[in-house]
Amino acid sequence: MATNRPDTEHGELTVGELSARSGVAVSALHFYERQKLITSRRTSGNQRRYKRETLRRVALVRLAQRLGIPLSEVAEVLSTLPDNRTPTRKDWLKLSERWQDELDLRILQLQQIRDRFADCIGCGCLSLERCRMANPDDDLSVHGTGPQLLGTYACKPGAKG
Known part of the structure; x- marks a missing residue:
C-alpha cells in the first residue's frame, strides 16, 4: 500500500x-x-x-x-x-474481438501440430518416410523454405497435410 x-x-x-x-x-x-x-x-x-x-x-x-x-x-x-x-470489462470485450480470429487460427494450428507431431516434421523436408506421401516431389517448396505444413499455409481450416 x-x-x-x-x-x-x-x-x-x-x-x-x-x-x-x-x-x-x-x-x-x-x-x-x-x-x-x-x-x-x-x-x-x-x-x-x-x-x-x-x-x-x-x-x-x-x-x-x-x-x-x-x-x-x-x-x-x-x-x-x-x-x-x-x-473496463466492456472495453476489453470490444477490444479482444480484434484478436479472436487470429487466436482461433493459432489454436487450430497448434491442434494440427499436436496431432501430427509424432510422424510429421512439417515438410521442409528433413524426411521421415511419411513425408513422401504428404509432400511428393517437394510440391510445398513453391510456398517458401522451411516447414510449410507447420506454417499458416497448410494449417488453415480445410487444408490437408
Missing part, C-alpha cells in the same frame, strides 16, 4: 511497488512505458508514479504476451481508449 511520501498522490505506486504487485521486473515496466503500454507521472524529484489501475493494464499486457499478441498491437488497441485509461 502506498504511504504518505512527498510527491505521492493517494493510491499511486512507485515503480518498485508496481513491480512487486504485478510480478513484472522494473526493467520490463520501463520498457512497457517506452512502448506506450502504461504511463506514469514524474514527481518533483523525477521519480515515476503510477496510478493504481496501472496494475490492471500490466495484467492485460502480460495476458496478451502469453497469447502471442505483439506488443505493438496491444499498444495500438490501448491507444484507442480515451485519456489512456485502463480498459
Whole structure:
C-alpha cells in the first residue's frame, strides 16, 4: 500500500511497488512505458508514479504476451481508449474481438501440430518416410523454405497435410 511520501498522490505506486504487485521486473515496466503500454507521472524529484489501475493494464499486457499478441498491437488497441485509461470489462470485450480470429487460427494450428507431431516434421523436408506421401516431389517448396505444413499455409481450416 502506498504511504504518505512527498510527491505521492493517494493510491499511486512507485515503480518498485508496481513491480512487486504485478510480478513484472522494473526493467520490463520501463520498457512497457517506452512502448506506450502504461504511463506514469514524474514527481518533483523525477521519480515515476503510477496510478493504481496501472496494475490492471500490466495484467492485460502480460495476458496478451502469453497469447502471442505483439506488443505493438496491444499498444495500438490501448491507444484507442480515451485519456489512456485502463480498459473496463466492456472495453476489453470490444477490444479482444480484434484478436479472436487470429487466436482461433493459432489454436487450430497448434491442434494440427499436436496431432501430427509424432510422424510429421512439417515438410521442409528433413524426411521421415511419411513425408513422401504428404509432400511428393517437394510440391510445398513453391510456398517458401522451411516447414510449410507447420506454417499458416497448410494449417488453415480445410487444408490437408
